[in-house]
Amino acid sequence: MSVGVNGSGAAIEYRNVFKAFDVPVLTGVTLSVEPGEMFALFGPSGTGKSVLLKTTIALVTPDRGDVTVGGESVYFGGRDALERIRRMVGFVFQHAALFDSLTVFENVEIGIPEETLKLMGANEVAHRVSESLELVNLDPKQVLDKLPSELSGGMKKRVGIARAISGRPEILLWDEPTTGLDPVNSAAIERLITQLSDELKVTSLLVTHDIVGGLEMCDRVAMLEGGRLRFCGLPGDFLASNDPVVNAFTDRKAATAALDTLEIT
Amino acid sequence: MSRQSSSVLSPYGFLGRSFIAFERVANSVAGHAGQIGLLAWHIGVACVRLRVSRRDIVRQLNIIGIQSIMIVLIAAALIGIVTSQQGGYQMQSQIPLYVMGSVVVESVILEMGPVLTAIVMVGRVGARITAELGTMKVSEQVDALISVGRDPIEVLAAPRVLAMIISMPLLVAMANLTGITTGMLSARVTLGLGQETFFYGAQLFWHNYDLLYSLMKALVFGVAIPLIAVHMGLRTGGGAEGVGRSTTHSVVFMTLTILVIDALFPPLFLN
Numbered sequence: 283m284s285v286g287v288n289g290s291g292a293a294i295e296y297r298n299v300f301k302a303f304d305v306p307v308l309t310g311v312t313l314s315v316e317p318g319e320m321f322a323l324f325g326p327s328g329t330g331k332s333v334l335l336k337t338t339i340a341l342v343t344p345d346r347g348d349v350t351v352g353g354e355s356v357y358f359g360g361r362d363a364l365e366r367i368r369r370m371v372g373f374v375f376q377h378a379a380l381f382d383s384l385t386v387f388e389n390v391e392i393g394i395p396e397e398t399l400k401l402m403g404a405n406e407v408a409h410r411v412s413e414s415l416e417l418v419n420l421d422p423k424q425v426l427d428k429l430p431s432e433l434s435g436g437m438k439k440r441v442g443i444a445r446a447i448s449g450r451p452e453i454l455l456w457d458e459p460t461t462g463l464d465p466v467n468s469a470a471i472e473r474l475i476t477q478l479s480d481e482l483k484v485t486s487l488l489v490t491h492d493i494v495g496g497l498e499m500c501d502r503v504a505m506l507e508g509g510r511l512r513f514c515g516l517p518g519d520f521l522a523s524n525d526p527v528v529n530a531f532t533d534r535k536a537a538t539a540a541l542d543t544l545e546i547t
Numbered sequence: 548m549s550r551q552s553s554s555v556l557s558p559y560g561f562l563g564r565s566f567i568a569f570e571r572v573a574n575s576v577a578g579h580a581g582q583i584g585l586l587a588w589h590i591g592v593a594c595v596r597l598r599v600s601r602r603d604i605v606r607q608l609n610i611i612g613i614q615s616i617m618i619v620l621i622a623a624a625l626i627g628i629v630t631s632q633q634g635g636y637q638m639q640s641q642i643p644l645y646v647m648g649s650v651v652v653e654s655v656i657l658e659m660g661p662v663l664t665a666i667v668m669v670g671r672v673g674a675r676i677t678a679e680l681g682t683m684k685v686s687e688q689v690d691a692l693i694s695v696g697r698d699p700i701e702v703l704a705a706p707r708v709l710a711m712i713i714s715m716p717l718l719v720a721m722a723n724l725t726g727i728t729t730g731m732l733s734a735r736v737t738l739g740l741g742q743e744t745f746f747y748g749a750q751l752f753w754h755n756y757d758l759l760y761s762l763m764k765a766l767v768f769g770v771a772i773p774l775i776a777v778h779m780g781l782r783t784g785g786g787a788e789g790v791g792r793s794t795t796h797s798v799v800f801m802t803l804t805i806l807v808i809d810a811l812f813p814p815l816f817l818n
Contacts (some may be wrong), residue, residue, distance in 0.1 A: 336690070339693075339694055340693075341690045341693060341694065365696060368693075368694065368695070368696040369696055371694070372694075373690075373691070373694040375687045375690070375691055375694075376687070377686065377687065379686060379687035379688050379690065379691040380688070380691075381683075381688055381691070381692075382682075382683075382688070392692075392695055392697065393695050395695070395696050396696065396697070445691075445695070446694075449695065
């Protein structure tokens with residue numbers, strides 16, 4: 283990972299990011315994720331976690347502020363910089379977002395950057411696709427020719443992850459990867475996230491509602507609330523926090539109490 | 548009468564509201580037109596830079612062109628029959644029957660062939676494109692494409708637009724031929740008009756330019772339909788309901804655009 287132009291060396295840096303749709307969603311978020319770090323972002327629904335994640339590769343453009351990835355500005359670095367950043371980042375979507383009309387092979391293949399694909403032979407591409415599927419514990423022989431509609435929810439998520447890692451990214455962005463899965467599949471995906479981060483040596487930024495899993499897996503955690511950063515620190519500090527909003531996320535009783543006292547929607 | 552109800556009934560209030568509504572519609576149409584223009588420009592750039600996959604164009608040619616042949620030919624056959632029947636009814640004992648040849652050929656080539664083929668393609672292809680891309684948009688598949696460094700204009704829009712531009716003139720040519728053939732057969736069966744007499748009548752008013760005019764119309768429709776469909780699909784938001792809304796709006800816009808283009812063609816190209 284290259285060192286940032288500002289000398290911070292952060293893998294991802296959000297600088298005073300503002301975004302409003304009909305109502306303000308992000309109201310000045312500043313946050314940095316260090317190289318090799320596993321970072322979890324918690325927060326109530328609708329507080330802008332996924333929006334912040336999407337600003338990392340310009341899937342959503344902020345109204346104000348900037349994001350840097352590997353020291354390059356996403357919004358002021360020009361088209362070439364954005365293309366480099368997108369090659370550097372793998373994005374795992376909440377509902378996998380597989381292409382319905384393409385087979386599993388084609389879905390994973392499309393994750394390999396075009397420039398890399400041009401340099402690879404057909405065998406190399408097939409090997410990369412199979413390897414990516416094996417990394418997410420799927421048997422290539424069984425799934426390669428299937429369409430997404432023939433896969434279970436958990437398998438779709440795994441294929442979505444395989445697509446994100448097939449380009450061998452330096453950074454992985456995870457948008458609620460366990461949402462909609464049963465506890466067993468959720469645990470399996472969480473194990474996979476840790477395993478991939480270790481094996482591929484990637485920086486991971488994880489948006490999740492699974493507080494327990496996030497605290498176990500990640501080096502640092504942050505919490506967004508009302509479009510602002512409410513907490514940023516170590517998992518232990520998150521658990522020990524006296525902030526009632528933070529407590530509401532770690533303790534069911536505190537959550538129930540918070541419903542009466544805090545404006546959490 | 549209360550102040551509010553008098554304002555509702557006042558002609559000035561009505562005019563004001565009508566003006567505001569007109570302005571809103573005009574703004575919306577201008578906005579869409581501008582965005583469609585930009586889309587066309589980006590597709591043009593993608594084509595010039597050879598960034599459009601030939602495999603995708605062939606796949607779309609199959610879906611848009613080849614799979615539409617049957618429905619287009621059925622519609623064209625019926626158009627030929629209806630034109631011939633109604634023409635025969637109107638001309639009974641008033642005008643020489645050989646004029647029927649001209650009526651059928653000119654009606655089919657100048658108007659019915661291109662316009663009704665376009666309307667069929669709006670329903671079969673335009674609605675499909677908007678619904679497909681709209682679903683891809685709301686299910687984050689378009690975002691996924693961008694996240695892996697692919698341009699949705701190059702991957703999704705350009706192949707569909709190019710396939711439609713190639714398909715439309717060919718489909719209209721087939722529709723014209725089918726419409727004229729069924730019109731001629733219908734005239735023979737119901738009016739007793741022989742083939743030679745039919746073509747004698749057709750030749751009397753025939754201009755070679757008419758064929759070019761028909762194919763020009765087809766080409767313009769072939770550009771307009773997929774551009775509107777892709778534009779409406781890629782701006783879809785709001786889940787399944789949004790896809791339905793986008794598709795409905797898209798079909799309305801495409802149909803109106805075809806009729807407006809059709810109305811502009813005679814003063815522009817037939818004088």
